[in-house]
Amino acid sequence: SALAGRTSKPLINVEQKASCDEYLALIYISIEAVTEGICSATTPFLLLGDVLDCLPLDQCDKIFSFVEENVSTWKSSTFYSAGKNYLLRMCNDLLRRLSKSQNTVFCGRIQLFLARLFPLSEKSGLNLQSQFNLENITVFNKNEQESTLGQKHTEEKEDGMEVEEGEMGEEEVPATCSIPIDYNLYRKFWTLQDYFRNPLQCYEKFSWMTFLKYSDETLAVFKSFKLDDMQASKRKLEELRTSAGEHVYFAKFLTSEKLMDLQLSDSNFRRHILLQYLILFQYLKGQVKFKSSNCILNDDQTAWIEETTKLVHQLLKEIPPEGEKFSAMVEHILNTEENWNGWKNEGCPSFVKERWVVDDKPKRPVRKRQAPEDFLGKGPDRKLFMGNDELTRLWNLHADNMEACKSDDREFMPSLDEFFAEAIEQADPTNMVEDEYKVVRNSNYGWRALRLLSRRSPHFFQPTNQKFKSLADYLDSMVSKLAKELPKDIPSEEIKTGEEDDDDNGDNLLKESNDSTFQKPDSKMVSNQQMDDVAAKLGAKWKTLAGQLEMKASELREIETDSEDVDMQAKLLLVAWQDREGTQATVENLVSALNAASFTQIADNLNDIDTELGPVP
Amino acid sequence: MARCVETASPILMHHLLHMSVFSQSFSPCGKFLAAGNNYGEIALFSLSAALGPDANELSQKPILTFTAHEGPVFSLLSTDSHLLSAGNGEISAWSWAELIKKCLCALPPSLRSSLEIPEINAMALNPADNSLAVGGGDNNVHIMDLENGAFKSVLQGHTDYIHCLSVRERASEVLSGGEDGAVRIWDTRTSQCVHCVEVYKYETCARPQHGKWISCLTTDSDWMLCGGGPSLSLWHLRSMSPTSVFPLSGCQRQATFYQDMILTVGEGQCVSHCLMGGEVKAQIPCTPHSINTLAINTNSTEHRVLTVGGSSDHIDVFTNLSYKAFSLRF
Numbered sequence: 001s002a003l004a005g006r007t008s009k010p011l012i013n014v015e016q017k018a019s020c021d022e023y024l025a026l027i028y029i030s031i032e033a034v035t036e037g038i039c040s041a042t043t044p045f046l047l048l049g050d051v052l053d054c055l056p057l058d059q060c061d062k063i064f065s066f067v068e069e070n071v072s073t074w075k076s077s078t079f080y081s082a083g084k085n086y087l088l089r090m091c092n093d094l095l096r097r098l099s100k101s102q103n104t105v106f107c108g109r110i111q112l113f114l115a116r117l118f119p120l121s122e123k124s125g126l127n128l129q130s131q132f133n134l135e136n137i138t139v140f141n142k143n144e145q146e147s148t149l150g151q152k153h154t155e156e157k158e159d160g161m162e163v164e165e166g167e168m169g170e171e172e173v174p175a176t177c178s179i180p181i182d183y184n185l186y187r188k189f190w191t192l193q194d195y196f197r198n199p200l201q202c203y204e205k206f207s208w209m210t211f212l213k214y215s216d217e218t219l220a221v222f223k224s225f226k227l228d229d230m231q232a233s234k235r236k237l238e239e240l241r242t243s244a245g246e247h248v249y250f251a252k253f254l255t256s257e258k259l260m261d262l263q264l265s266d267s268n269f270r271r272h273i274l275l276q277y278l279i280l281f282q283y284l285k286g287q288v289k290f291k292s293s294n295c296i297l298n299d300d301q302t303a304w305i306e307e308t309t310k311l312v313h314q315l316l317k318e319i320p321p322e323g324e325k326f327s328a329m330v331e332h333i334l335n336t337e338e339n340w341n342g343w344k345n346e347g348c349p350s351f352v353k354e355r356w357v358v359d360d361k362p363k364r365p366v367r368k369r370q371a372p373e374d375f376l377g378k379g380p381d382r383k384l385f386m387g388n389d390e391l392t393r394l395w396n397l398h399a400d401n402m403e404a405c406k407s408d409d410r411e412f413m414p415s416l417d418e419f420f421a422e423a424i425e426q427a428d429p430t431n432m433v434e435d436e437y438k439v440v441r442n443s444n445y446g447w448r449a450l451r452l453l454s455r456r457s458p459h460f461f462q463p464t465n466q467k468f469k470s471l472a473d474y475l476d477s478m479v480s481k482l483a484k485e486l487p488k489d490i491p492s493e494e495i496k497t498g499e500e501d502d503d504d505n506g507d508n509l510l511k512e513s514n515d516s517t518f519q520k521p522d523s524k525m526v527s528n529q530q531m532d533d534v535a536a537k538l539g540a541k542w543k544t545l546a547g548q549l550e551m552k553a554s555e556l557r558e559i560e561t562d563s564e565d566v567d568m569q570a571k572l573l574l575v576a577w578q579d580r581e582g583t584q585a586t587v588e589n590l591v592s593a594l595n596a597a598s599f600t601q602i603a604d605n606l607n608d609i610d611t612e613l614g615p616v617p
Numbered sequence: 618m619a620r621c622v623e624t625a626s627p628i629l630m631h632h633l634l635h636m637s638v639f640s641q642s643f644s645p646c647g648k649f650l651a652a653g654n655n656y657g658e659i660a661l662f663s664l665s666a667a668l669g670p671d672a673n674e675l676s677q678k679p680i681l682t683f684t685a686h687e688g689p690v691f692s693l694l695s696t697d698s699h700l701l702s703a704g705n706g707e708i709s710a711w712s713w714a715e716l717i718k719k720c721l722c723a724l725p726p727s728l729r730s731s732l733e734i735p736e737i738n739a740m741a742l743n744p745a746d747n748s749l750a751v752g753g754g755d756n757n758v759h760i761m762d763l764e765n766g767a768f769k770s771v772l773q774g775h776t777d778y779i780h781c782l783s784v785r786e787r788a789s790e791v792l793s794g795g796e797d798g799a800v801r802i803w804d805t806r807t808s809q810c811v812h813c814v815e816v817y818k819y820e821t822c823a824r825p826q827h828g829k830w831i832s833c834l835t836t837d838s839d840w841m842l843c844g845g846g847p848s849l850s851l852w853h854l855r856s857m858s859p860t861s862v863f864p865l866s867g868c869q870r871q872a873t874f875y876q877d878m879i880l881t882v883g884e885g886q887c888v889s890h891c892l893m894g895g896e897v898k899a900q901i902p903c904t905p906h907s908i909n910t911l912a913i914n915t916n917s918t919e920h921r922v923l924t925v926g927g928s929s930d931h932i933d934v935f936t937n938l939s940y941k942a943f944s945l946r947f
Contacts (some may be wrong), residue, residue, distance in 0.1 A: 011932070141670075178918055178919065179919070179921065179936075180668050180919060180920055180921055180922050180936040181668070181670075181936060182936040182937065182943070183668075183669075183670045183672065183940040184672070185942060186943065220940075221940045224900055224901055224902055224939065224940040224941065225901075225937070225939035225940040226939070227899065228899070233828055261937050264937065264939075264940075265939075446789075
């Protein structure tokens with residue numbers, strides 16, 4: 001086959017200096033081959049890896065373009081699982097070879113490719129352990145002799161940078177500075193970077209004190225030194241740039257002491273530092289799964305962080321241009337970060353929603369939790385438990401609401417003679433009550449009178465030819481009619497004069513049913529003595545009763561572990577029942593439970609004992 | 618503000634608590650600062666030590682302290698070789714070289730002149746004719762020839778004691794401001810008062826609630842800054858009219874032109890940065906609650922700092938005008 005022919009020759013012939021195109025062609029063939037099923041899915045990746053390992057960087061660029069273009073291929077099901085690890089390793093190897101500052105674009109392309117290839121939740125791309133880049137050390141001048149301006153940086157140097165350093169290095173004799181330098185601030189300021197590099201230091205007491213002190217001083221300088229002259233600082237920055245040749249962006253801070261003044265007057269620089277503070281505070285305060293348990297802030301620290309956060313935001317607002325907007329934006333971004341933090345804490349679950357599998361028949365709804373019988377009033381005493389003693393009592397006063405509403409003591413309508421007594425008296429001319437003071441003139445009274453008449457008096461419905469000018473006149477006539485009838489009982493549809501019925505109903509409603517002396521003997525609380533008796537009789541059969549008393553399995557288990565003695569267990573059962581029932585732990589209820597559990601003899605005994613003892617006060 | 622407890626006695630702490638710094642002067646080489654206080658002491662600080670990278674607490678203390686006068690040292694001035702100090706009617710000249718060598722044990726001042734006047738509040742150097750203008754409590758300005766130490770002339774005209782002096786080199790004029798509220802411009806050659814401006818009479822500047830005295834005066838050839846009871850104001854000398862008035866609440870005691878700004882201090886715990894147009898650009902907080910003296914070390918680029926002293930034993934040093942870097946302490 002074509003492939004076999006190819007592979008007999010060495011793939012890379014250094015002397016021939018095979019071109020990239022040939023390699024790419026070969027790799028392309030291998031992809032086809034995989035699709036055809038001729039070779040294993042890992043073949044193209046192995047080839048790619050080898051090729052990239054052997055080529056110099058400028059040619060790797062071309063190969064990588066090929067990789068980029070075929071990202072959809074790599075993502076397809078045939079290739080993805082086989083190749084993703086190879087691709088990852090390959091990209092990482094490339095990144096290691098490249099310089100971030102010199103080959104920025106290429107590095108970016110590789111990162112973008114990886115971002116396209118892998119889903120968001122790909123673990124290799126996430127800093128799952130929330131580790132910090134501890135190697136990001138900020139170098140600054142701790143001794144007079146080592147001015148950083150002449151020093152090599154730890155990163156690879158590039159042309160632009162060398163030119164800049166060379167220029168400045170030649171201008172100045174390192175020994176003396178031409179401007180006065182605040183070494184105190186300089187050192188404290190750059191020491192802070194170490195805390196941003198490794199925030200866990202903040203949890204150590206001594207380090208924290210240092211951090212606090214230096215931060216307070218630095219922020220005091222920011223506060224005192226307000227930036228308002230944008231033109232001046234812009235001008236200075238331009239000078240700095242032009243002296244350095246073309247403008248190159250450095251990811252790390254320049255820490256020469258001579259630059260301190262310029263940096264302090266620069267808005268962007270300040271924003272960097274203040275933002276670092278906010279990020280640090282968010283970490284210290286936040287819930288991060290991988291923080292060890294001793295990484296918590298005490299109250300003083302929390303208070304200082306709150307205060308300083310406010311100060312930092314205030315300072316941000318004061319930095320021109322558009323400080324307010326910047327501050328608001330930063331706050332918003334940090335809030336969003338909380339979501340990402342939460343996502344990380346959950347182990348970075350995938351964002352991909354699984355496709356809904358459409359069923360032919362609708363899914364059966366989850367079986368509803370069976371309401372406990374007691375709630376439905378199906379228990380032995382047919383009681384409804386409302387979850388609260390008082391509610392339970394009220395609810396169980398009468399099983400049927402409609403019936404309860406019809407009870408006699410809910411009769412609030414007055415009788416005719418009660419209501420009209422005053423009006424009748426006023427109508428009597430001997431009393432000489434002036435018209436305007438008559439109660440029938442009161443519109444409120446009049447309205448109520450009409451209602452009452454419609455319910456109780458047949459006169460209301462008798463047709464009449466009389467024309468009444470006002471309600472008061474009508475009422476006058478009615479009153480006079482009633483006055484004539486008053487001594488006799490007025491026949492009415494609704495009238496109820498059964499006052500003797502009120503007492504019983506009133507008692508039931510107003511008084512606690514348990515406290516009333518009219519209580520039936522059965523409805524009083526079970527006494528200790530009674531419980532002991534019942535328990536003794538139940539013995540080992542207490543579990544049967546437990547079912548009727550609606551005890552939970554867990555409670556039963558508890559009882560079993562609490563005591564070995566069956567009598568004691570029975571007693572415990574009853575005690576538990578009593579505790580739960582509270583005021584409803586009545587003899588009546590216990591009797592019904594016993595009967596339901598077929599302990600009829602015990603139930604009868606209970607009743608007997610009861611009557612023997614007599615009514616309990 | 619806490620000192621080492623071992624070395625400070627209660628008397629010393631009391632002494633420090635009530636100290637006020639009234640005057641300052643930089644050495645000709647720019648490496649040293651002399652400061653005079655209300656106890657008549659002059660302290661010498663080494664700026665190179667205090668500004669060095671290895672500076673510590675000790676570097677911020679004087680290398681030398683001595684009692685120069687019986688009364689407060691209201692004025693200090695440096696010539697090329699000598700430090701002139703003035704207090705209660707006597708002017709002393711100390712050799713900078715000797716001071717720096719710190720051999721002051723038995724040395725009287727090189728020169729001492731006495732005037733029969735209650736106090737000397739201000740001194741100004743006129744390099745043109747090597748003369749010293751001295752403003753005193755006797756309401757007069759005395760001109761002393763530095764060659765021989767003799768007093769050449771007396772400028773009379775003020776009706777109350779003199780607070781401040783300034784020399785306008787180009788025109789060979791001396792400006793004086795006094796308690797009487799007048800700023801007088803004197804021609805040194807004729808010893809006559811050329812102009813007299815009563816600042817408190819100008820509505821834009823006047824602040825009757827404070828008073829009329831002029832405690833602060835400085836010139837920059839064409840311009841003059843004056844203030845005190847009245848608001849600090851910028852005057853154009855040719856037209857003798859106020860061009861800007863600065864909205865500073867306290868009474869200003871010293872002002873100076875620096876680059877394109879005006880720096881001023883007085884009542885109030887800050888150094889105010891103002892622009893020629895009358896705007897107060899910034900107010901930088903300092904240690905003393907009330908500031909008497911402000912000085913910029915123009916004698917050295919390495920040690921070009923701003924120092925302020927006032928109602929405290931601390932002298933604040935600014936390496937960057939916009940924030941206080943550290944303090945020197947008596």
